[in-house]
Structure formats: structure tokens, C-alpha cells
Amino acid sequence: MIRIDGVTVVKAAAVLYKDLHWTISPNEHWVISGPGGSGKTILLELLAGNIHAAQGEVSYSFIDGDSWDERFAQRKEKILYVPAHALHAFIQGQDMFYQQRYYSIGDERIPLVKDIFGAEVSRLHHLDFPSTLNIDALLALPLNRLSNGQLKKVLILKSLVRQIPRVLLLDYPFEGLDRLSRMDLIGFLDHIANAFGTQIILVDHHHHLPSVINRRLVLNDFRVEAVETVEPQVVEQDNMFSLPEPKPESLFEGLPEVVGMRNLRLAYGDKVILENFNWTIRRGDRWALTGRNGSGKTTLFSLIYADHPMAYSQPVYLFGKRRGSGESIWDIKKRISYLGPEIVTFLNPKSIQQPAQAYVSNMQRSASKQQLDDLIHFFDVGQWFSLPVKHLSSGQLQLMFLIQYFLGQKELLLLDEPFQFLDPVAKDRVNAYLQEHLDSSVTLVLITHYEEDIRRWTSQRMSLS
Numbered sequence: 388m389i390r391i392d393g394v395t396v397v398k399a400a401a402v403l404y405k406d407l408h409w410t411i412s413p414n415e416h417w418v419i420s421g422p423g424g425s426g427k428t429i430l431l432e433l434l435a436g437n438i439h440a441a442q443g444e445v446s447y448s449f450i451d452g453d454s455w456d457e458r459f460a461q462r463k464e465k466i467l468y469v470p471a472h473a474l475h476a477f478i479q480g481q482d483m484f485y486q487q488r489y490y491s492i493g494d495e496r497i498p499l500v501k502d503i504f505g506a507e508v509s510r511l512h513h514l515d516f517p518s519t520l521n522i523d524a525l526l527a528l529p530l531n532r533l534s535n536g537q538l539k540k541v542l543i544l545k546s547l548v549r550q551i552p553r554v555l556l557l558d559y560p561f562e563g564l565d566r567l568s569r570m571d572l573i574g575f576l577d578h579i580a581n582a583f584g585t586q587i588i589l590v591d592h593h594h595h596l597p598s599v600i601n602r603r604l605v606l607n608d609f610r611v612e613a614v615e616t617v618e619p620q621v622v623e624q625d626n627m628f629s630l631p632e633p634k635p636e637s638l639f640e641g642l643p644e645v646v647g648m649r650n651l652r653l654a655y656g657d658k659v660i661l662e663n664f665n666w667t668i669r670r671g672d673r674w675a676l677t678g679r680n681g682s683g684k685t686t687l688f689s690l691i692y693a694d695h696p697m698a699y700s701q702p703v704y705l706f707g708k709r710r711g712s713g714e715s716i717w718d719i720k721k722r723i724s725y726l727g728p729e730i731v732t733f734l735n736p737k738s739i740q741q742p743a744q745a746y747v748s749n750m751q752r753s754a755s756k757q758q759l760d761d762l763i764h765f766f767d768v769g770q771w772f773s774l775p776v777k778h779l780s781s782g783q784l785q786l787m788f789l790i791q792y793f794l795g796q797k798e799l800l801l802l803d804e805p806f807q808f809l810d811p812v813a814k815d816r817v818n819a820y821l822q823e824h825l826d827s828s829v830t831l832v833l834i835t836h837y838e839e840d841i842r843r844w845t846s847q848r849m850s851l852s
Contacts, residue, residue: 388413389447390446391407391409391433392444394443395407398429399778409611411588413586415586418588418602419588419590419603420605421612422607423781423808424771425606427558428471429609430606431556432468465554466553466556467556469558472731500530501527504545516575517571517574519574522541525537555588556588556589557588558781562808563804565678565836566837568679573597577597592811601619602616643669643670644670645672645705648664648703649665649702651701660683670798672832674831674833677835677836678851679851682851685834688801706798723797723800724800726801726803727803738777739777740777743776744759746776747787751791763790765816768783781807782810784808796829798828800831806840
């Protein structure tokens with residue numbers, strides 16, 4: 388049992404939780420939900436012991452050390468916390484740039500997947516984990532070559548391989564995973580809960596949940612709004628996922644070409660990512676780009692956004708010109724806005740002291756104050772946009788970056804999993820903005836793993852296998 392009794396949490400001189408009470412009984416597995424910035428991640432960090440109560444007590448029936456040091460050691464051993472942006476721990480102190488995953492030079496400085504497991508890599512085959520969690524094919528890859536979803540799988544296994552915990556705390560574990568990977572993770576969490584007795588507590592907005600999840604804590608503004616019983620969910624099956632039929636290509640003929648790829652071939656050593664790949668994106672198109680984690684979606688974005696060196700050796704055309712025909716990388720970037728998980732990972736926003744509004748203004752100096760005020764009003768973020776970036780929740784951070792890129796609206800908008808961490812209200816607002824406020828001449832390509840996004844966004848789609 389875990390008990391939170393009369394706890395007050397203070398961070399950066401601000402009182403967050405005040406007189407919080409919550410009891411987690413044996414055999415209960417919880418999902419924590421609530422709007423962005425409502426305190427979900429802070430609560431996980433409190434349970435993990437990463438932050439401490441200014442008043443009140445957090446007690447654990449399975450921790451019984453006599454001294455503070457003994458209780459601290461037991462807590463670290465028995466409670467495992469996997470944060471939403473766990474990759475930051477692996478890149479701190481390394482001179483890395485987010486495009487580096489596409490370059491071979493300098494990879495000797497980047498740890499391989501097997502390196503982060505160290506001597507414990509052999510335990511991957513000794514533990515009774517489902518075969519769907521096998522990562523043998525990833526072990527020899529540099530960490531920065533993995534897709535967002537592959538990274539999530541590796542980091543969860545890294546956290547579990549040393550010792551199966553008594554309590555597993557997961558912050559947004561399903562974000563960035565394709566549908567089949569989400570199903571694999573659901574099965575995995577059910578497996579460790581049933582086979583090892585691990586208690587699962589996770590943060591989530593909208594996904595299908597492991598069948599062991601039986602309780603829900605709903606937060607709002609650092610207060611408990613509701614405690615609910617969760618009924619077992621039916622996991623999405625393969626035959627439930629059907630894509631809409633795209634509109635015929637002929638409907639888009641005659642419009643200026645924004646992106647053209649002709650018989651493209653991408654390979655890393657002996658591993659071929661794409662072969663004889665053709666894609667034409669025309670002005671005003673609305674594309675959904677889908678596919679399994681690691682299938683090459685973000686790599687295609689890197690070819691468009693002038694980050695991938697192979698763009699110069701492959702038949703890639705941007706705005707009617709072949710790459711390498713004299714334009715500079717900055718000429719290209721002036722016409723394209725890109726937002727993806729790698730930006731957040733390598734920027735390390737938790738080190739940014741500026742308020743969100745000042746940060747966005749500095750990043751988009753050509754935009755007027757009125758334009759920013761209009762976006763702040765549209766997305767209803769005024770209540771937190773004056774907070775330092777380092778104090779924003781994952782959902783608030785994602786929305787801040789989206790506002791930044793909408794403020795500097797360009798000819799081509801590339802959004803890689805833009806709805807990550809957003810609560811349903813925030814996601815609806817982003818969708819409404821994209822559908823109602825983008826100029827009809829702006830071209831949009833959106834990477835997503837969700838059927839409802841594909842149905843909402845597809846004038847055309849590209850699915851990678």
C-alpha cells in the first residue's frame with residue numbers, strides 16, 4: 388500500500404499540491420489523467436521520491452528501513468520511474484545535434500544501444516519477456532539512429548532489465564508508438580503485472596490501457612477531481628484499423644510541385660530503408676504519413692527539411708529545384724516549418740529559464756505582438772504562458788512549440804506526431820487551427836499513428852511498411 392497523507396508540494400516557490408490525500412491499495416493499478424499542467428507528472432515524481440513533500444507524508448508498506456538512507460535505497464530498488472523524455476539522461480554532456488542521427492561521421496561518440504545496457508544486455512534473453520519486446524536487431528545501432536518509438540521501447544527495457552520493480556511509474560508510455568507497438572506494450576505491462584506482481588501506475592490521455600488497469604485518478608489544477616473504477620478495455624485488433632481511400636492523384640495535377648522524390652533509395656550499410664520510392668507533394672496538399680516505428684517516416688522529413696546528407700545524392704526536388712543545385716540550407720529552411728520529437732529531445736527545454744511567451748517571441752522575431760496575442764487567445768494558454776519553459780508540463784511544452792511554429796507560418800508545414808502529450812481539448816484546438824486558420828496555399832504533411840488523425844487529415848496519405 389502507498390499512502391499520501393496531507394501532502395503539500397512546493398516547486399520554485401509556488402505551492403502546487405496542497406493537503407493532498409491518496410491511497411493506492413494492493414492489487415490496484417492506476418491511470419492518472421487530467422488536462423495539461425494539472426499535476427500528473429509531478430505526482431509521479433512525488434511517488435518516485437524525485438521531489439519531496441513540504442508538508443505531510445508519503446508512506447510505503449513495502450519500505451521498512453530504519454534510517455533515511457535505508458528507506459531511500461529501498462525506494463530506488465522497488466520503485467521505477469520512466470519519464471516521458473527519458474532520452475535526456477543519455478545525451479547530457481554530449482556534444483550532439485538533432486540532425487546527427489543521419490550522419491556517419493562522429494557516431495563513435497554516440498553510445499550504441501547495447502552500450503546503455505552494459506553487462507546486463509545478456510539478461511534481455513533470460514527474463515521472461517514476450518517476444519514482441521525483442522530488440523536484438525537494434526543493439527548494434529547508435530542510440531541517435533533509433534526512431535522515437537524504438538527509443539521508447541529501448542528505454543523501458545533498459546529500466547526493467549536490472550530488476551523488476553515492485554511499482555512501475557510510467558509517464559505517457561504510449562506516446563510515439565505505432566498501433567502494433569502500443570498493443571505489444573499493453574501486453575507487456577499486463578505480463579509483468581501478472582507474472583511478477585508489479586503494480587502499474589501510468590499517465591495517459593486517451594489510449595487503450597492494459598487490462599490490469601482498474602482505477603483512475605482524475606486531476607485538475609493540482610487537485611483530485613475524481614476517483615473512478617476502470618472497466619477492462621477491449622484491445623484494438625488488426626481488423627479494426629482501416630484507412631480511408633485517398634483521393635485520386637489526378638485531382639491534384641496542375642498545382643505547383645512543392646516536394647518531388649524520384650526512384651529514391653535510402654540505405655545505411657546493408658540495411659535498405661526505402662527502394663524505388665516516388666512521392667509528389669503539391670501546393671496546398673494535406674498529407675498523412677503513416678507506418679511502423681522505424682519505417683522511415685522521419686527520415687523522409689529530414690530529406691525535405693535539409694538535414695539529411697543523402698538529399699544531395701538522391702533525386703530530391705524542393706520547390707521545383709533539385710537539392711544541391713545552388714540553394715543554401717537556410718534558403719530552404721526559410722520556406723519550411725518543422726516540428727518533431729527530436730526538437731524537444733535535443734533542445735532540452737528543462738534547461739530554459741525564459742518564460743514561454745518571451746521564448747516564443749525571441750524565436751519568431753518577425754512576428755508581431757498582436758499575432759502572438761491572437762494565438763495565445765485561440766489556444767487559451769494565457770494562464771501558463773508566463774511560466775518559465777523549464778516548469779512546463781509535457782503537454783504545455785508541446786503546445787508552446789506548436790504556437791511557435793504557427794506564429795512563423797511558412798509555405799510547407801511538417802508536423803511529426805504533433806499531438807503527443809496533448810489532452811483532448813488541446814488536441815481539438817490544434818486540429819481546429821490547422822483546418823480553419825491555415826492559408827489554403829500552405830502545404831501540410833503530418834506524421835501520425837492514429838486512425839482518427841488519418842481520417843481527419845487525409846486528402847492523400849503515404850503509408851510506409
